[in-house]
Amino acid sequence: LDVHDEVKSYQEAANAIINLSVHGRARNQSYDRLATFVDKFGSRIAGSQNLENAIDYMLDELKRDGLDNVHGEDVAVPHWVRGEEYATMIEPRNHKLAMLGLGSSIATPEDGITAEVLVVRSFDELHQKADQYFKLYKTSDEVNSSCMLCDVFQTT
Numbered sequence: 001l002d003v004h005d006e007v008k009s010y011q012e013a014a015n016a017i018i019n020l021s022v023h024g025r026a027r028n029q030s031y032d033r034l035a036t037f038v039d040k041f042g043s044r045i046a047g048s049q050n051l052e053n054a055i056d057y058m059l060d061e062l063k064r065d066g067l068d069n070v071h072g073e074d075v076a077v078p079h080w081v082r083g084e085e086y087a088t089m090i091e092p093r094n095h096k097l098a099m100l101g102l103g104s105s106i107a108t109p110e111d112g113i114t115a116e117v118l119v120v121r122s123f124d125e126l127h128q129k130a131d132q133y134f135k136l137y138k139t140s141d142e143v144n145s146s147c148m149l150c151d152v153f154q155t156t
Helices: 003-008 011-022 029-041 049-064 123-135 140-144
Strands: 087-089 095-097 117-120 147-150
Touching (some): 029 049
């Protein structure tokens, strides 16, 4: 039996599922259940507790629906956890800065980073100055010890 014939052999079962979902007693159930799921769990980032809760919920729901062989599987999922974030300008005066680290970025060394700051006021200026700025550095260590502060706002 080739693959096309095998797929065709499921046509009757597929039509029955579609008919039940669109016209039968399961009508609107998929959308309603998805809306409940998304409202209850929101974002489910890999490795997060929210994802684990969502998986447990879905397994329980599928078992409650009477499906066969419902089970979870253990998987190794790398994940990033946001740590404490802060930045302080030390010259020309000491001033705390608002900042947000990029997701999945590497940790800052324990002693911190001291570096020049590049301030830009538009995305065009960011692209222009970033190209110039990174051309100054020859090694990845020098680039990794740099810091860029973007004060970007919309102009009309």
